[in-house]
Amino acid sequence: MNFDLQTIWIAGGILLIIGEMMTAGFFLLFIALGCFAAALSASLNSSYFTQGLICSIVSVLGVVLLRKPIQKRLLKGISISADIGKEILVDHPMPPHKQSRISYQGTTWFATNLDSEDIKKGDRVIIVGIDGNILLIRKLI
Numbered sequence: 001m002n003f004d005l006q007t008i009w010i011a012g013g014i015l016l017i018i019g020e021m022m023t024a025g026f027f028l029l030f031i032a033l034g035c036f037a038a039a040l041s042a043s044l045n046s047s048y049f050t051q052g053l054i055c056s057i058v059s060v061l062g063v064v065l066l067r068k069p070i071q072k073r074l075l076k077g078i079s080i081s082a083d084i085g086k087e088i089l090v091d092h093p094m095p096p097h098k099q100s101r102i103s104y105q106g107t108t109w110f111a112t113n114l115d116s117e118d119i120k121k122g123d124r125v126i127i128v129g130i131d132g133n134i135l136l137i138r139k140l141i
Helices: 005-023 028-043 047-077
Strands: 088-090 099-106 107-113 124-131 134-139
Touching: 005 028, 005 047, 028 047, 088 099, 099 134, 107 124
Parallel strands: 107 134
Antiparallel strands: 088 124, 099 107, 124 134
């Protein structure tokens, strides 16, 4: 089976969008946009180097210029401050002051362990704050 480069760029962009839906970090979205821009470039018969350069430029500019404003606008409409004070059962260990993924409300979230000791699998934690789309948690005593 022989695919042209335009199809490969589009398929890569679609896979990155699917990955973005699972992470919600707004990084993969901009790389996907870079892939779509490279696909457009490929349809104009540009060189491989030009396609890669366009993908890189669009991706980096998107992350640098648009990521924070989009996050703020989207997260403003989501009221997650009501989640402060909720308890969660941790499904894998978290080192102190490190960020990790946790399961919460049927999806995965990034969370930061604010304690100075490890959180072990099965420990109960409480959400004490939210930083963007990252839950700030502490172990319940």
